Amino acid sequence: MLFAPALVLLIVTTSAPLVYLLWTSLMRIDLTMPFLSGFAGAANYVKMGGDPRFWNSLLLTLIYTTTTVVLQVVLGLSLALLVMQIPRGQTVLRIAAILPIVLAPVVVGLFWRTLLLSPDFGLVDLVSHVLGFGSHAWLGDPQLALVSVIAIHTWQWTPFAFLVLLASLASLPPDVFEAARIDRANAWQRFRRITLPLLRPAIVIVVIMRTMIALSAFAAIFAATGGGPGTATEILNLYAYRTSFTEFNLGYGAALAVVLLAITLVISFLMFRMRRGR
Amino acid sequence: MSRGGSVSLRNIVKRHGSLTVLKGVDLDIRPGEFFALLGPSGSGKTTTLRILAGLESHDAGNVILDGRDVTGSEPGERDVAMVFQSYALYPHMSVYENIAFPLRMVKTPNSEIDRAVRESASRVKIAHLLERRPGQLSGGQQQRCALARAIVRKPRLFLLDEPLSNLDAKLRLETRVELRKLQRALDVTAVYVTHDQEEAMTIADRLAVFMEGNIVQVGTPDEVFRRPVSIEVATFLGNPPMNLIPARLAGREVAIDGHRLQLEIDYGVEREVLLGVQPSRIDVGAEGIPAQVDLVEHLGDSVIVDLELGTTRVRAKLPERTRLSEGANVHLRFDASDVHLFDPQTGQRVTA
Amino acid sequence: MKRSFARRFALAASAGMLLSVWGFPVLWALLTSFKTERDVLAYPPKIVFEPTLAAYRDVLFGASSIVPNLVSSIVLSLGATFLTLLVAVPAGYALARLELPAKRASGFYVLATQMLPPVGLIIPYYLVLQKVGLLDTYVGLIVIYLTFSLPFAIWLLVSYFEDIPREMEEAALLDRAGRFRTLWYVILPQVRGGIAVTTVFIFLNAWNEFLFAVVLGGNRVRPVTVAMFNFISVEQTRWASLAAGAMIAMGPVMLLGLIAQKHIVKGLTVGAVKGGGRR
Numbered sequence: 001m002l003f004a005p006a007l008v009l010l011i012v013t014t015s016a017p018l019v020y021l022l023w024t025s026l027m028r029i030d031l032t033m034p035f036l037s038g039f040a041g042a043a044n045y046v047k048m049g050g051d052p053r054f055w056n057s058l059l060l061t062l063i064y065t066t067t068t069v070v071l072q073v074v075l076g077l078s079l080a081l082l083v084m085q086i087p088r089g090q091t092v093l094r095i096a097a098i099l100p101i102v103l104a105p106v107v108v109g110l111f112w113r114t115l116l117l118s119p120d121f122g123l124v125d126l127v128s129h130v131l132g133f134g135s136h137a138w139l140g141d142p143q144l145a146l147v148s149v150i151a152i153h154t155w156q157w158t159p160f161a162f163l164v165l166l167a168s169l170a171s172l173p174p175d176v177f178e179a180a181r182i183d184r185a186n187a188w189q190r191f192r193r194i195t196l197p198l199l200r201p202a203i204v205i206v207v208i209m210r211t212m213i214a215l216s217a218f219a220a221i222f223a224a225t226g227g228g229p230g231t232a233t234e235i236l237n238l239y240a241y242r243t244s245f246t247e248f249n250l251g252y253g254a255a256l257a258v259v260l261l262a263i264t265l266v267i268s269f270l271m272f273r274m275r276r277g278r
Numbered sequence: 279m280s281r282g283g284s285v286s287l288r289n290i291v292k293r294h295g296s297l298t299v300l301k302g303v304d305l306d307i308r309p310g311e312f313f314a315l316l317g318p319s320g321s322g323k324t325t326t327l328r329i330l331a332g333l334e335s336h337d338a339g340n341v342i343l344d345g346r347d348v349t350g351s352e353p354g355e356r357d358v359a360m361v362f363q364s365y366a367l368y369p370h371m372s373v374y375e376n377i378a379f380p381l382r383m384v385k386t387p388n389s390e391i392d393r394a395v396r397e398s399a400s401r402v403k404i405a406h407l408l409e410r411r412p413g414q415l416s417g418g419q420q421q422r423c424a425l426a427r428a429i430v431r432k433p434r435l436f437l438l439d440e441p442l443s444n445l446d447a448k449l450r451l452e453t454r455v456e457l458r459k460l461q462r463a464l465d466v467t468a469v470y471v472t473h474d475q476e477e478a479m480t481i482a483d484r485l486a487v488f489m490e491g492n493i494v495q496v497g498t499p500d501e502v503f504r505r506p507v508s509i510e511v512a513t514f515l516g517n518p519p520m521n522l523i524p525a526r527l528a529g530r531e532v533a534i535d536g537h538r539l540q541l542e543i544d545y546g547v548e549r550e551v552l553l554g555v556q557p558s559r560i561d562v563g564a565e566g567i568p569a570q571v572d573l574v575e576h577l578g579d580s581v582i583v584d585l586e587l588g589t590t591r592v593r594a595k596l597p598e599r600t601r602l603s604e605g606a607n608v609h610l611r612f613d614a615s616d617v618h619l620f621d622p623q624t625g626q627r628v629t630a
Numbered sequence: 631m632k633r634s635f636a637r638r639f640a641l642a643a644s645a646g647m648l649l650s651v652w653g654f655p656v657l658w659a660l661l662t663s664f665k666t667e668r669d670v671l672a673y674p675p676k677i678v679f680e681p682t683l684a685a686y687r688d689v690l691f692g693a694s695s696i697v698p699n700l701v702s703s704i705v706l707s708l709g710a711t712f713l714t715l716l717v718a719v720p721a722g723y724a725l726a727r728l729e730l731p732a733k734r735a736s737g738f739y740v741l742a743t744q745m746l747p748p749v750g751l752i753i754p755y756y757l758v759l760q761k762v763g764l765l766d767t768y769v770g771l772i773v774i775y776l777t778f779s780l781p782f783a784i785w786l787l788v789s790y791f792e793d794i795p796r797e798m799e800e801a802a803l804l805d806r807a808g809r810f811r812t813l814w815y816v817i818l819p820q821v822r823g824g825i826a827v828t829t830v831f832i833f834l835n836a837w838n839e840f841l842f843a844v845v846l847g848g849n850r851v852r853p854v855t856v857a858m859f860n861f862i863s864v865e866q867t868r869w870a871s872l873a874a875g876a877m878i879a880m881g882p883v884m885l886l887g888l889i890a891q892k893h894i895v896k897g898l899t900v901g902a903v904k905g906g907g908r909r
Contacts, residue, residue, distance in 0.1 A: 096652045261750040
């Protein structure tokens with residue numbers, strides 16, 4: 001009826017490119033040397049297996065994703081629990097929480113790169129100096145760079161976890177807690193045995209959503225480090241982009257993207273399965 | 279108000295997947311009648327009403343309004359008004375706008391709308407609430423608003439889907455009477471769905487009893503109550519419902535536990551039957567079939583006694599002054615004219 | 631309930647941390663935008679300084695003014711939002727009312743499209759747009775934006791439409807409203823809140839989009855998110871200008887965030903509750 005054309009459009013615009021992507025991944029498209037282009041079969045994938053830069057990006061993706069998601073949930077939950085106890089001033093806190101979320105990730109990345117993480121002038125550097133940790137090349141040092149981009153992502157998205165969990169907490173029925181108090185459960189016990197289990201559905205959903213976003217995070221890292229220094233922050237996402245649009249190796253870039261896609265699908269499938277199982 | 283509003287349903291069949299919800303429903307409703315569709319949940323009465331309204335499709339059969347086959351017509355084309363169980367008021371409009379809505383949809387001039395809305399509202403006594411929103415009304419007031427919206431366009435058919443079930447008991451009784459008076463005043467055909475048999479019995483001119491997708495009996499409340507056509511119908515009506523006692527029929531006599539009762543006609547056969555008798559028709563006294571009192575409930579204006587007759591539980595409805603103690607041994611009597619005989623296998627009434 | 635001092639302290643500290651860690655950086659950028667370039671590079675940093683609009687003037691009227699980029703962003707975002715709503719509202723309504731088993735499948739499908747990493751789609755999109763000659767055009771980019779905003783909008787709207795009881799529509803149909811007028815007079819006024827939430831999210835996503843804009847855009851279509859890089863070059867970083875540019879570029883979304891904060895929170899939690907919860 002009304003829905004048919006929209007649905008058709010949807011299916012076409014999302015499935016067709018995927019097919020095209022797969023097809024491209026089987027080709028060798030080199031925009032700098034057009035005469036070398038042609039069908040390559042699985043050559044791109046074979047190449048990937050022996051490509052250390054690929055395995056590096058995979059590892060980085062794993063570290064990046066798990067760390068940011070865990071941090072977001074832990075921090076978000078802690079803050080939500082604490083803020084729950086403050087009846088006044090919730091509006092101000094909510095506004096403070098919303099600002100990072102509505103900003104464009106690319107702007108956040110640039111922000112941090114310049115205003116916060118610059119040696120000597122950045123806010124973070126100043127604070128670290130004051131606290132006695134000295135000045136560092138937050139984005140220039142390979143290890144610190146990874147920490148920094150993780151921090152950036154966590155900074156921007158923890159408020160999301162915070163807001164969702166706060167709303168969830170606020171909707172929990174108070175009588176269950178009263179019953180627990182009558183049963184002489186202390187605060188920690190109440191938290192572990194009542195709050196946490198009741199919050200489980202919300203936490204799971206936050207984990208799923210944030211994982212998906214972390215896997216496809218691009219703009220912030222691109223703005224902050226571009227994937228560097230070297231390949232220190234080059235998650236699979238960025239590797240695929242660089243390969244396709246900086247090195248113009250579209251065939252290989254497509255293959256990398258396909259692998260990322262496959263990983264995302266597998267993880268999302270597993271996560272939904274986990275959710276159903278509850 | 280023209281004397282239109284005759285309704286006919288011919289062999290309506292409705293399937294829902296592998297389930298047949300309506301198995302061939304036939305019905306004739308006369309103009310100006312207050313007709314009830316009565317039955318337990320899931321028996322198909324609401325589905326039938328919605329098919330009449332055009333809100334649901336059916337797989338076979340015809341719907342005929344005033345002689346015209348409207349089977350394929352849209353709900354808006356049938357000149358039918360409906361009061362939903364949930365009232366379905368438009369929450370973002372005032373009471374006035376809610377009632378005016380059907381008239382606005384057919385581009386009635388504003389002066390005419392104003393007159394009609396005020397008239398409908400005063401008929402159901404909510405004229406003072408016209409500026410409020412549905413959310414600010416009580417349950418009873420919302421119900422009247424739904425009624426007003428339905429009657430404002432003077433439809434030829436008025437459908438009501440359990441409109442009183444969301445009201446508290448006292449309000450239900452009061453509104454019942456008012457509904458009846460309203461229908462009479464408007465002289466419009468009304469089809470009323472309910473699972474409350476007492477409601478149907480008091481409010482309807484005629485009723486149809488639905489059981490599992492079929493109409494099993496049609497008639498006036500009196501007819502259906504006095505001559506239920508099957509055990510299903512008999513045990514559905516009445517509060518408490520009809521008692522069923524295993525008995526043996528022999529020609530003109532029927533015997534319960536050896537005690538014989540003479541009947542009005544000779545059935546000419548010898549067989550096992552289930553004997554039905556209304557609780558209000560049982561006399562408790564010194565003579566008759568022995569039974570033991572189990573439980574006595576005082577209802578204020580009557581007394582319900584649970585008795586054990588052999589292995590059968592029997593309930594009797596007795597005058598308030600009755601004094602019986604639990605455990606007492608008593609005797610039961612009833613008239614031959616109050617006896618109904620049913621076939622234990624088919625559940626149907628046994629005829630001579 | 632007695633509040634011990636330690637407890638009050640912990641609470642205040644947490645609230646303080648929230649405000650400072652998440653609110654302060656933005657404040658810092660705001661302050662920086664009013665400094666002169668020299669003041670910015672002062673060490674130790676100046677908290678008290680003489681504010682100036684020099685950075686803003688540079689950003690708006692200077693050689694590399696971001697005003698054309700603002701225009702680009704506005705056209706892209708408004709266009710994408712408007713078209714998305716135009717299609718998604720009736721589609722969401724139809725899908726919500728559909729009885730087909732296909733409904734479950736399509737709902738799931740819609741959700742799945744949200745999870746595809748954009749990098750996967752960008753390569754084919756680039757190649758296709760190039761072939762069709764729609765690279766660096768508003769038409770091309772808006773169409774691409776639609777591919778990710780439509781599923782999301784439909785998914786959100788379906789849940790809002792489903793909250794409206796069916797009987798209300800049936801009452802309207804019996805009142806001779808017809809399908810379209812029922813939608814217009816009865817249903818839409820009630821999903822106004824849901825449509826508002828959806829609009830906010832679609833606009834935010836479109837305005838903040840970077841990857842698609844940078845790859846599929848060019849010299850003509852260059853929203854502010856891409857233009858931000860103007861302020862960083864090999865030679866030097868123009869700090870105050872960057873801060874001013876960021877303030878302007880993010881001005882609309884920050885404003886939207888402040889005005890619509892209740893809507894946004896509602897949208898996030900609705901999305902979280904119903905996301906992945908469709909059985």
